[in-house]
Amino acid sequence: QKTMDLSLGKVKIEIGNKIISEDPVFFAGPCSVEDLDTMRNIARNLKSLGVDILRGGAFKPRTSPYDFQGLKGEGLEILRVIKKEFQMVISTEILDVRDIEKAKDVVDIIQIGSRNMYNYVLLEEVGKLGKPVILKRGFSATVNEWVSAAEYILNTGNDQVILCERGIRTFETTTRNTLDLNSVAYLKKNSRLPVIVDPSHGTGVRDLVKPMALAGIMAGADGLLIETHVDPDKACSDSQQTIDIHTLEEIMHHTNEIWRLR
Ligand code: PEP
Numbered sequence: 001q002k003t004m005d006l007s008l009g010k011v012k013i014e015i016g017n018k019i020i021s022e023d024p025v026f027f028a029g030p031c032s033v034e035d036l037d038t039m040r041n042i043a044r045n046l047k048s049l050g051v052d053i054l055r056g057g058a059f060k061p062r063t064s065p066y067d068f069q070g071l072k073g074e075g076l077e078i079l080r081v082i083k084k085e086f087q088m089v090i091s092t093e094i095l096d097v098r099d100i101e102k103a104k105d106v107v108d109i110i111q112i113g114s115r116n117m118y119n120y121v122l123l124e125e126v127g128k129l130g131k132p133v134i135l136k137r138g139f140s141a142t143v144n145e146w147v148s149a150a151e152y153i154l155n156t157g158n159d160q161v162i163l164c165e166r167g168i169r170t171f172e173t174t175t176r177n178t179l180d181l182n183s184v185a186y187l188k189k190n191s192r193l194p195v196i197v198d199p200s201h202g203t204g205v206r207d208l209v210k211p212m213a214l215a216g217i218m219a220g221a222d223g224l225l226i227e228t229h230v231d232p233d234k235a236c237s238d239s240q241q242t243i244d245i246h247t248l249e250e251i252m253h254h255t256n257e258i259w260r261l262r
Pocket residue numbers: 031057061093112113114115136166201
């Protein structure tokens with residue numbers, strides 16, 4: 001059986017003017033792209049903090065079909081405007097192979113969501129674009145299944161894969177998911193791929209985002225993906241886990257302080 005060759009050295013991914021693993025990378029923005037003015041306000045604030053990548057979902061994989069499903073094409077157009085106006089690197093989720101064509105010139109870093117980790121056709125089609133891909137862990141996937149999913153992308157000849165630990169489903173119901181930081185420490189020792197942590201979906205609780213973000217960094221994460229909004233209570237989706245700009249600033253500051261202690 002073919003497995004990832006661990007002897008090849010770490011995969012090098014450049015994001016803006018940073019190389020992942022040399023400096024912490026920050027992916028931040030709202031759960032969903034909401035409207036142009038809100039997105040402008042968020043982008044302006046994040047850019048001034050030095051956030052590397054602006055994230056925001058245009059296509060939203062919601063548990064209930066009656067919940068807000070994202071602005072879809074209109075959301076992509078908002079991201080296109082913001083990208084040009086603020087010169088930011090854009091990351092957004094692609095849910096369906098049929099959306100690749102419309103999304104490909106807007107999105108710089110493609111996100112594959114937890115629900116689609118096992119969608120191997122999507123992984124291959126997205127991999128072929130040759131752009132960096134954030135592969136979120138399926139919420140019931142073992143580390144081995146997650147790494148195997150990454151190999152579908154690597155096998156297209158694209159080694160620009162960033163693994164994102166976003167919490168798994170356990171018997172615990174106090175929090176939305178259980179953020180598995182074992183996986184982060186394990187993968188940093190046993191995989192060539194960079195790993196980031198999403199403490200927003202990992203906890204589902206706004207007040208837990210900062211401590212778990214910093215715990216993720218100490219576990220060895222190369223960066224953080226955090227749902228952030230100028231007015232978290234008004235966020236269209238995942239408001240209960242969305243933090244404000246000031247809290248993100250604190251997280252970034254502390255991350256830079258502890259980065260070299262690992
Ligand atoms: C997201 O990051 O917007 C998202 C939907 O996350 P996940 O796929 O981890 O649930």
